[in-house]
Amino acid sequence: MLKILKYSFFDLIRSRWSYVYFLFYLLLGFVLLFLNNDVSKAVITLMNIIIVLVPLIGTIFGVMYYYNSKEFTELLLAQPIRRSSIFLGQYFGVAGSQTMSLVLGLGIPFVMYGLFKSDAIFDFSLLLVTGAFLTLIFTALSFNIALSNENKIKGFGYAVLLWLFLAVIYDGLFLMSLIIFKEYPLDTFSLAATMFNPIDLSRILILLELDISALLGYTGAVFKKFFGTQTGLIISIVMLVIWTAIPLWWLTYKAKRKDF
Amino acid sequence: MFSLLGERAFGRTVPICPDCEIRTISEGVATAMDHDTLLIKKGTYKEFNILIDKPLTLLGQGYPIVDGEEKGEIIRIVSDHVTIDGLFIINVGTSYTTDYAAIRVVKSEHFLIQNVVLERLFFGIYLEKSNHGKIFHNKIIGDAVDEYNSGNGIQLWYSHNVEVERNIVQGVRDGIYLEFSDNVTIKGNTSTKNLRYGLHFMFSNDDVYTGNTFEENGAGVAVMFSKRIKMIKNTFRNNWGTASYGMLLKEINDAEIVNNVFEENTIGINIEGSNRITYDNNDFVANGWAIKVLGACYANTFTRNNFLYNSFDISYNSKMNDNKFDQNYWSDYTGYDLDKDGIGDIPYRPVKLFSYIVNRTPETIVLLRSLFMDIIDFSEKVSPVFTPDNLMDANPLIQRSHDTH
Numbered sequence: 001m002l003k004i005l006k007y008s009f010f011d012l013i014r015s016r017w018s019y020v021y022f023l024f025y026l027l028l029g030f031v032l033l034f035l036n037n038d039v040s041k042a043v044i045t046l047m048n049i050i051i052v053l054v055p056l057i058g059t060i061f062g063v064m065y066y067y068n069s070k071e072f073t074e075l076l077l078a079q080p081i082r083r084s085s086i087f088l089g090q091y092f093g094v095a096g097s098q099t100m101s102l103v104l105g106l107g108i109p110f111v112m113y114g115l116f117k118s119d120a121i122f123d124f125s126l127l128l129v130t131g132a133f134l135t136l137i138f139t140a141l142s143f144n145i146a147l148s149n150e151n152k153i154k155g156f157g158y159a160v161l162l163w164l165f166l167a168v169i170y171d172g173l174f175l176m177s178l179i180i181f182k183e184y185p186l187d188t189f190s191l192a193a194t195m196f197n198p199i200d201l202s203r204i205l206i207l208l209e210l211d212i213s214a215l216l217g218y219t220g221a222v223f224k225k226f227f228g229t230q231t232g233l234i235i236s237i238v239m240l241v242i243w244t245a246i247p248l249w250w251l252t253y254k255a256k257r258k259d260f
Numbered sequence: 261m262f263s264l265l266g267e268r269a270f271g272r273t274v275p276i277c278p279d280c281e282i283r284t285i286s287e288g289v290a291t292a293m294d295h296d297t298l299l300i301k302k303g304t305y306k307e308f309n310i311l312i313d314k315p316l317t318l319l320g321q322g323y324p325i326v327d328g329e330e331k332g333e334i335i336r337i338v339s340d341h342v343t344i345d346g347l348f349i350i351n352v353g354t355s356y357t358t359d360y361a362a363i364r365v366v367k368s369e370h371f372l373i374q375n376v377v378l379e380r381l382f383f384g385i386y387l388e389k390s391n392h393g394k395i396f397h398n399k400i401i402g403d404a405v406d407e408y409n410s411g412n413g414i415q416l417w418y419s420h421n422v423e424v425e426r427n428i429v430q431g432v433r434d435g436i437y438l439e440f441s442d443n444v445t446i447k448g449n450t451s452t453k454n455l456r457y458g459l460h461f462m463f464s465n466d467d468v469y470t471g472n473t474f475e476e477n478g479a480g481v482a483v484m485f486s487k488r489i490k491m492i493k494n495t496f497r498n499n500w501g502t503a504s505y506g507m508l509l510k511e512i513n514d515a516e517i518v519n520n521v522f523e524e525n526t527i528g529i530n531i532e533g534s535n536r537i538t539y540d541n542n543d544f545v546a547n548g549w550a551i552k553v554l555g556a557c558y559a560n561t562f563t564r565n566n567f568l569y570n571s572f573d574i575s576y577n578s579k580m581n582d583n584k585f586d587q588n589y590w591s592d593y594t595g596y597d598l599d600k601d602g603i604g605d606i607p608y609r610p611v612k613l614f615s616y617i618v619n620r621t622p623e624t625i626v627l628l629r630s631l632f633m634d635i636i637d638f639s640e641k642v643s644p645v646f647t648p649d650n651l652m653d654a655n656p657l658i659q660r661s662h663d664t665h
Contacts, residue, residue, distance in 0.1 A: 052631050171632035178624050179617070186623040194626055203630060214500045214526050215548040215571060216625050223623075224502050 001085035004076070008093020012065070018097050021057065025105025033109055039118040043127060046106070047206045050131045051199050055138040056163050058098060062142030063159040065094045067152050077260055084252040087143070091251065095139040099132045106131075123209050130202045133240045137198045138163070140247035147254055170197045187222035195235075198243045205236040271295035271317075278303040285318070285326065286310050300324045300347065308353070312337045320346030323377065328352050328362075330380075337365045337390075343372040352381040354409055361386035361411070365393065365419075373398065383411035384432065387419040387441075394423045402432035404455050413454070416441040416464075424449060434460040435477065442466050449473075457482045458496075461489065469494060479503060480525065484510040491517045499525040506547070509534045517542060527552050528570070535559055541662055544568065549575050549615070558582045564661040567591060567610070571628070574610040576648060577619050585610065585653040589660045597658045608656040611647040613640035 012018050028049065032042040066073075069090065076086050106128065115121055142159045149155035174193050178186055194200040207213055213227045226232040274296055275281075276288045285307055288298045294314050302322035308331045312318070316339075325348045328334040332353040335344065342365075349362045361383035365371050371393035377400075378384045384400040387393065395414060404410030413429035415437045416422060422441065426448045429435040435451030435458045438444060446469035451458035458474035461467065461483040470492040474481050480499040483489060489512060496506030505527035509515070512534040521543045522528035528547040531537075532554045539562045544550035550570040551562075560583040567573045568591045587603070595604035614633045618625050627633050640647065 048629060048631075168632050168635065171627055171630045175617070175624060175627060175632065178621050182621040182623075186621070190623045190626045200626075200630065204626065207628065212548065212571060212628070214502060214504070216628065223626075228502070 001082075001089045004081075004086055004089025005092045005096070008065075008069075008090045009096055012093060012097040013100075017061070018101055021098065022101035022105045025102055026108060029106045029109030033113045039110065039113060039115055039120045039124070042110075043120050043123045044210065046127060047203070050127060051134070051203050051206075052167055054102065054131050054134045055167060055199055058095075058135045058138030059142045059159045059163045060156075061098060062091075062094055062139040063146050063155055065090070066143055066146035067155065074260060083255045087147075087251055087255045088248070091139060091143055091248070095136050098135045098139065102131050102135065103128050123206075126209050127206060130205055130240070133244060134198060134202055136244045137240070137247065140244065140251060143251055144247055144254065147251065147258065166197050166199050171200065174200075191222065191226055195239050198240065201236055201239055201243070205233070205240070208232050208236065271297055273297045273299050275299045275301060276305075277301035278305075289314075289316065292316055295341075308332050308334050310335045312339060312342055314339050315341035317343040318345065318347065319343075320348070320375075323348040325350060330354065332358075333360045333362075333364060335363045337363070337368050337371060340369045341371070342368065344374070344376060345372075346375045348377045348379075349381075350379045352378075352383070354382045356409070359383050359386065359411060361415075364388065365390040369393065372396065377401075379403075381411065381432070383415060384413040384429070385415070386412075387414075387416045387422060389418045391420045391422065393419075394425065395427060396423070397426045398428070400427065400429045400432065402430065402454075404432050407433055407455055410455060412437040412460075413451070415439075416444060420444070423447070429458075430454065434458075435474070436460070438462065438464040438467065440464060445469075447471055450475075452476050454478060459483075461486050465489075468492070473497070474506075475499075477504075480505045480507055482508040482510070483512055483515075484508070485512075486515075487513050489515040491515065491520060493519045495521045495523070496525060496528070497521070497523045501526060505530040505552075508532075509537070512537065516540075521545070522547060522550070530554070531557050531560075533557065537561075538563075540564055542566070544570055544573075546570065548572065551575070553577070553583070560584070561586070563587055564657075565589070566660050566662070568660075572612060572615040572618075574651070575615045575619055576611050576651065579648045581648040581651040583651075585651070587655045587657055587661065588653050589657040590653065593656045593658075595656065602658050604656040604658055607652040607654045609641060609644060609647060609652045611651055612637045613646055616646050 032045055036042045110124060115124060141162060145158045146155045194204050208227060216223055216227045274288055274292055276298055282288045285305055289312055292298060297317040297319055300320045302324050304325045304327055306327045306329055308328040323346060326334060328351045330351045330353045334349055334352055352362045353360045362378045362381050363373060364386040367389045369392045373385055374396040376398045379401050381402055385395055400413040410433040412434040413432040413436060414424060418440045420441060421443045424446045429451045430453045433455050435454045437460045439462045441464045444467045448471045450473045452475040454477045456478045458477040459481045463485050465487040468490040473495045475497045477499055499506055506522040506525035506529060508530045510532045513536055515537045518540045523545040526548045528544045528550040530552045533556050535558045537560045542565045545568045547570045549572045550567050552575045554577055562585045565588045590608050593604060593608045595606040597604055614637050
């Protein structure tokens with residue numbers, strides 16, 4: 001598995017897209033800090049970008065890589081290597097290279113603008129951790145989609161649809177249900193609903209660490225407990241881990257049974 | 261005989277110290293004549309219930325400690341023309357039936373309380389039906405934990421024409437509390453980290469407060485049931501909390517709110533049933549809600565304010581609007597200025613759809629900063645359906661109206 005991981009990783013690192021991705025974040029970081037010149041404010045702006053863009057790029061990269069390396073995968077399958085090693089190796093190669101681009105691309109400008117001297121360091125690392133989780137989750141989901149769709153166009157379509165659903169449509173449905181059922185106590189429901197969407201979950205996780213969480217706690221006791229204490233942070237991180245683990249488990253499960 | 265008369269006219273100076281002729285303050289007060297000065301030298305005086313019933317000056321030298329040993333009230337002034345200066349008063353008794361104060365002024369006029377330091381107190385300085393006095397440059401440091409067994413720093417009750425200037429109050433229930441007190445000037449005070457309100461007004465008219473700083477108070481500043489209040493150049497900062505605001509206005513009429521700064525509060529100003537108020541030249545910076553309007557508020561004008569980076573600029577709970585917004589600067593304004601007159605060519609609508617939704621279904625706040633919300637806010641901005649359509653700033657400024665205070 002490590003060999004395949006290494007191969008995929010270096011293959012991707014040499015590719016143009018990793019550089020583009022890396023340079024994009026590098027530029028973004030510098031521009032944000034240049035315009036704001038305040039590390040903690042830049043963190044907030046960055047949050048909006050990370051929770052939308054990282055999942056999208058993760059999804060597209062995952063699907064693309066899977067389809068592009070399909071022939072290589074089939075070649076490997078003919079060798080006496082465990083299937084889970086092949087797929088997990090490729091998966092971690094893709095997710096790892098993306099995470100690296102993200103962390104380095106954003107890390108370098110922030111460090112240069114004096115991140116270590118500012119008190120935003122915890123918020124910033126949380127942002128990067130969340131970004132890494134989102135990459136892992138969405139790459140895994142897209143691998144699953146690609147694995148179960150032989151047709152590239154279909155696979156791409158489903159993957160983009162998945163992103164669209166989780167980034168936009170889910171919140172719309174969520175909002176509608178909140179408004180329709182507003183006569184009922186909704187705080188537990190709304191917290192639960194955010195847990196079922198990794199993008200919402202990441203958004204909440206980052207908001208929790210910002211001052212603005214007081215705004216959220218304003219609504220009621222359940223929110224106050226969740227947003228006002230460490231409980232929220234712990235639950236959100238645990239949920240992110242679960243969100244990563246389940247698609248990965250499903251990926252190996254499917255890969256073992258698939259007839260190539 | 262003449263020399264005696266001369267001394268009488270200016271008042272004698274009576275020294276008090278642990279090894280002087282007069283050892284306690286009470287004794288000093290009892291033996292002193294009108295207009296004497298009691299010079300209290302450095303030391304500890306374990307006394308309480310000191311009754312000052314004649315015009316005296318109590319002057320502390322090197323901050324003598326007056327320790328009430330938590331037995332009750334410490335100084336009670338019942339005479340006109342009393343000055344208290346430079347004492348360090350500690351350990352006021354706590355009671356659930358009597359409002360024990362470190363210094364209480366009862367039905368007296370022309371008093372001056374200055375340079376006093378109060379610690380471990382219940383109530384600090386309590387004015388009761390006492391007019392024309394001055395509370396100047398005192399420091400009140402409480403250690404209040406619960407609202408029910410703590411008192412207020414400076415309390416005015418039926419006391420008119422008083423000046424409260426340059427005091428520092430922290431860690432009490434209400435920093436400065438006014439009830440039925442008219443024509444009071446509150447100037448240059450710092451009221452921080454109090455359990456409930458930094459400043460609390462009830463039924464007090466024609467008061468002015470300028471240049472005060474209110475920070476990190478449990479619920480901010482509350483101004484209620486008062487008329488013709490002037491609030492100028494104050495700073496309301498960092499009142500973050502689930503039920504906090506910079507300032508609460510309830511049933512306030514004809515007030516002027518000018519040149520204030522509201523920074524990083526959950527709600528900058530919470531307005532309920534307040535009419536004919538002028539909001540001019542204020543800064544609202546990085547608040548959750550800059551202004552939240554609840555209930556009937558009519559004929560208020562908001563001009564030349566800066567609204568900078570608030571999560572919500574204005575929140576309204578009705579579709580009716582009788583308030584005027586004109587020539588404010590809104591950091592969220594995205595319009596253009598083709599004729600270069602410094603005023604945006606398209607009006608700005610400060611009530612976002614999201615803020616309208618949150619008002620109706622508070623739980624939706626969990627969708628704060630989600631992409632979906634940005635999209636529907638944008639569509640509402642293009643064609644308003646839910647938000648009051650006459651609630652807008654027809655002349656939004658392109659540049660800030662003034663430099664941030």
